[in-house]
Amino acid sequence: MARWLGEQPEGDADLGGAPREAFEATDALHYNLEIEINPSAGTLSGTNTMTIRSLVDGLTEFTFRLRTQYTITSALINGSTPVSVTTLGTTTRRATLDRAYNAGEEFTLTIAYNGTPVSVGFGSIEFDTQNGQPLVSTLSQPYYSYSWWPCKDGDFAQPGDNSDKATLELALIAPSTMRSVSNGLLLGVDNLSGNRRRYRWASNYPTSTYLVFFSSTNYTTWTQTYDYGAGTMPVEFSIYPADDNPTNRAAWEQVLVMLETYRPIFGLYPFINEKYGIYQFNFGGGMEHQTYTGQGGFWEWVTAHELAHQWWGDSVTCRTWHDIWLNEGFATYSEALWEERRPGSSGLPALFAAMSDRRPAFVGDSVYVYDTSNINRIFDYDLTYLKAGWVLHQLRHVVGDAPFFDLLAGYRAAYEGSAPTTDDFAAVCSSVHGQDLSWFFDEWVYGIGAPxxxxxxxxxxxxxxxxxxxxxxxxxxxxxxxxxxxxxxxxxxxxxxxxxxxxxxxxxxxxxxxxxxxxxxxxxxxxxxxxxxxxxxxxxxxxxxxxxxx
The missing domain is CATH 2.60.40 (Immunoglobulin-like)
Incomplete structure (x- = not known):
């Protein structure tokens, strides 16, 4: 997420804190989600079939997240067996399974639901307009997926666990005047009765729940091609018609150069078999939804930041919200790396100038987020973004230039498709560097201040x-x-x-x-x-x- 430019976020005070099975007791494998939105009424209905594997013996219940304003009209195990669902709090539900499932056994849980969404956080689901046209968009980070779809997720205001990623199908039904975008590839478009249209998207890359999204309005869409030598990948852009002009198109299309600029230092784009895209939304800044970034404007630094997140945040995702700097610090430093390595750059002078522009105004707290109940602290711009970017800048000088990029390669190789902690990253750095670097992380990540x-x-x-x-x-x-x-x-x-x-x-x-x-x-x-x-x-x-x- 690029620096937030909107209003202060709202949350849910209820933690849904009743005892639950351990988060590690299950593995979410796949979500098959279909949603219908009614922009004029501001309502939503949907079904989600969750494919779950038990990782323990004797599993008899499954906890998922869905806000209480939604009515659950049906809950089925394996497509046919009705089961009961208990509401544990404002944000959390629990399904009683039809039998005990042992380690390695799989089941599906299909939840049908409807209601009027309540937007929380940074605007987790917004029924809005742009240029007089209806616009419905989601932004779930950090722990607000429950405000629009049922899924396995960490508890509200808690550190969470982003490691349980799942593949995804998402079908979005909306009025036929609206184009709907989401993660992965577009499988098809169906014209339905009542002047409605269904867009069917799917991704075979496992995705953390907060990176799942949809957005729907009267988008104008165009596609460019990224040629990476061994093949090509579509790069898709969806823009409001009123903002569709050559200047804005050129601004976003810089991402094609960025893809190739990041490649020597980060490796090949991690979702190369699907796509990358940028779509316009009404939130401030940007949000790195996996394979398709939402941006509130045409700023070059935001485009560089959000693209970098596809490596650092989406493919390699912070394990908990304590570790959010592993997402945002990496993307912030990537803005400076773009300035250093872009075509025609002066190189290191451009890097130093970029880092000078990114000096935090406040350094008196840690990069590591000890209090995950405060969303403003999680996304503190000085600490989670700027100071965290400086952590990587300093690490580069401590270990040396080439070894630093070796560290990044080793980190990606160890945790691609997964979710490391700060300690995991520090361990990779020490291993690749061949010397214990815990002193560096103790003072610059876990500690406070600056010299x-x-x-x-x-x-x-x-x-x-x-x-x-x-x-x-x-x-x-x-x-x-x-x-x-x-x-x-x-x-x-x-x-x-x-x-x-x-x-x-x-x-x-x-x-x-x-x-x-x-x-x-x-x-x-x-x-x-x-x-x-x-x-x-x-x-x-x-x-x-x-x-x-x-």
Missing amino acids: AYQYGWQTAQINGQHYLRLYINQVQDPSYGMYIMPIDVRVNRSSGNETHTVWNDADPEHFVIPISSAATGVVLDEFDWILTTSKTQVSYVNGPPKIVQA
């Missing part, structure tokens, strides 16, 4: 060898703790500059660095690889020296 440096220097000559004496002191808020980091030191000399790297792991710390000739000036962290709140040059302070090898 503020004071530094002073002297030039010296001993037995004909020139040295730089360097003093570094961290002066940030004491509650932040100390930051262990490698720091680049540019030494200015009359005959030219040279750069050394010191390992700053004490506070204060004094370094003695052999240099080629007398120093005339010093710049600490010249290219701002470290997220700092300040860097201030002060008078040199004597102390016990640490000798840096030449």
